[in-house]
Amino acid sequence: MYRPDHYAIHEYLPKSEYTRLGSTNRAWRKMDERILIIDDCVRKVIGVPAYCNTYGLSKLPSFLPHHRTESGLRVVGCKYYSPDSMHSFGRASDTVSEFIAPVQMIRTFIQLALETDTFDGFGTIGIEVGVNWFHKDLRNQKPNFLDRFYLFKKSGVITQDDLNYYEKLFLK
Numbered sequence: 001m002y003r004p005d006h007y008a009i010h011e012y013l014p015k016s017e018y019t020r021l022g023s024t025n026r027a028w029r030k031m032d033e034r035i036l037i038i039d040d041c042v043r044k045v046i047g048v049p050a051y052c053n054t055y056g057l058s059k060l061p062s063f064l065p066h067h068r069t070e071s072g073l074r075v076v077g078c079k080y081y082s083p084d085s086m087h088s089f090g091r092a093s094d095t096v097s098e099f100i101a102p103v104q105m106i107r108t109f110i111q112l113a114l115e116t117d118t119f120d121g122f123g124t125i126g127i128e129v130g131v132n133w134f135h136k137d138l139r140n141q142k143p144n145f146l147d148r149f150y151l152f153k154k155s156g157v158i159t160q161d162d163l164n165y166y167e168k169l170f171l172k
């Protein structure tokens with residue numbers, strides 16, 4: 001069982017689940033530990049605060065327009081619940097920081113993955129592009145990027161031109 005140094009359980013559970021489970025082992029086991037390890041490792045390297053859900057904070061971080069409530073696990077009843085999203089299985093999270101852009105978080109993550117063995121054996125890791133947060137997920141899918149990642153975007157298909165563009169952007 002992995003418990004992150006830098007993230008609390010309410011950052012991964014929607015309010016309903018946090019209310020039901022608190023910060024028990026049953027709550028933590030809802031999340032795939034690989035996601036927690038990725039978030040914690042990236043957070044350690046960037047060295048500045050980052051958030052998943054923020055509703056558990058006493059004060060809204062000033063860079064956010066509203067609290068983030070469904071950035072980790074999503075269950076039936078959540079506004080953005082989708083049966084096919086990796087968020088529905090505790091295998092995805094969306095993190096943000098006021099001090100570092102999502103692209104820089106992705107760069108940090110990719111660099112860690114390529115240059116260390118920290119995430120070896122994690123399988124294909126999905127990364128969403130074109131959004132204002134760092135989405136990462138674990139998926140049973142053939143990678144399309146650097147042999148171990150799967151880049152995707154909400155609207156439309158990722159083209160080879162996209163992949164070339166992101167390779168330059170993320171490996172900078």
Ligand SMILES: [Zn+2]
Nearest residue numbers: 092093094135
């Ligand atoms: Zn996401």
